[in-house]
Amino acid sequence: MRYKIVIDSCGELVEKWKDSPAVERASLTLTVDDEDIIDDDTFDQAYFLKRVAESPNCPKSSCPSPERYMSAYDCEAEHVYAVTLSSELSGSYNSAVLGMNLLKETHPDKKIHVFNSHSASVGQTLIALKIEECEEQGMEFEEVIKKVDAYISEQNTYFVLETLETLRKNGRLSNLKAFVATALKIKPVMGSTPEGTIVQLDQARGMNKAVMKMVDYVVERTPNPAEKVLGISHCNCPARAQAVKEAILERIPVKDVVLLDTAGVSSMYANDGGIIIAM
Structure with a gap:
């Protein structure tokens, strides 16, 4: 496998990614009152919205652990990219970077890059699509990073x-x-x-x-x-x-x-x- 994209669960997955080994979701955990809800394939939007509407408290989220990101990076792909929601909104970016540093302690030559989307939701989706496009065109790792960073800087x-x-x-x-x-x-x-x-x-x-x-x-x-x-x-x-x-x-x-x-x-x-x- 030439590349892998790890996207935190604030970014929506397009249909073709749901069964693709090249894309992996790193799930956040949502908390409403005392109930933890994992933001993965089991997420029930209707139930979640009902719980939020009924609660006097604000729902909260907790980001994937550095170990969760590290396990996602530890794969056979030559190039690994992570796309997280804005570091101004969540600790997911910092967690993804820590996970990268942990893996590099034992795999120093592993090519991993973490993109701070400066966005959320479908903004992350479009960034992951841009990574996919660049990789499918056969770009080198550093060129993909350069192209995607430029794309992020222009995105609104x-x-x-x-x-x-x-x-x-x-x-x-x-x-x-x-x-x-x-x-x-x-x-x-x-x-x-x-x-x-x-x-x-x-x-x-x-x-x-x-x-x-x-x-x-x-x-x-x-x-x-x-x-x-x-x-x-x-x-x-x-x-x-x-x-x-x-x-x-x-x-x-x-x-x-x-x-x-x-x-x-x-x-x-x-x-x-x-x-x-x-x-």
Whole structure:
């Protein structure tokens, strides 16, 4: 096997990866009250969203251990890559780097690289697809790293939330602000910085208007869109995701579209009805 991609479970897997030896998921653990839920193939989104809605507490996540990453790296592949959610949002990146250093103690010549996505969810998916594309073209290890780093630096991530409850529960939004925003049906349009932190870009009254504002940002901030893949993840709202896809494609051409349902960690961030776009 020439290469292997290890992607933490905040990144959604495209269908072809689910049975592929070249792609492995490193699962995070989600905790709602006293219940631990592993973000793997057994994850039940409907059950998780129900538990989150019923709980007065904010759900939490814990990243894969360095030993978990080390075991994923310990394989016959010549080139091994890890793609983690933004180091500003999780300890997954640091854990992946520690796992690499642990393996290199006994396998110093093993070629391993950990990519900090500076993103999450489908943004990670697109990065893994870029690694796959470069490897399938026969690029050398160092050239793949260079190409993918450049891709990450140009990628933008956006999202709109149906509910602000998770932001309220984890203290990022005061109870009063959350109440006023909910009463007025104000929906924030969020995005990521180049460093991988989350910022509010805009807001609108009503989900449909907020989603269309997000589409505006995608269209206006994407140079050479015909050369790029549009990634969309949705949390339990396929019709909304399809509408977003069509709204973008009406205005700009793209190379390809990846449309996925959110996995566990992404479902925790986006919550029921949320939409995430990366491009």
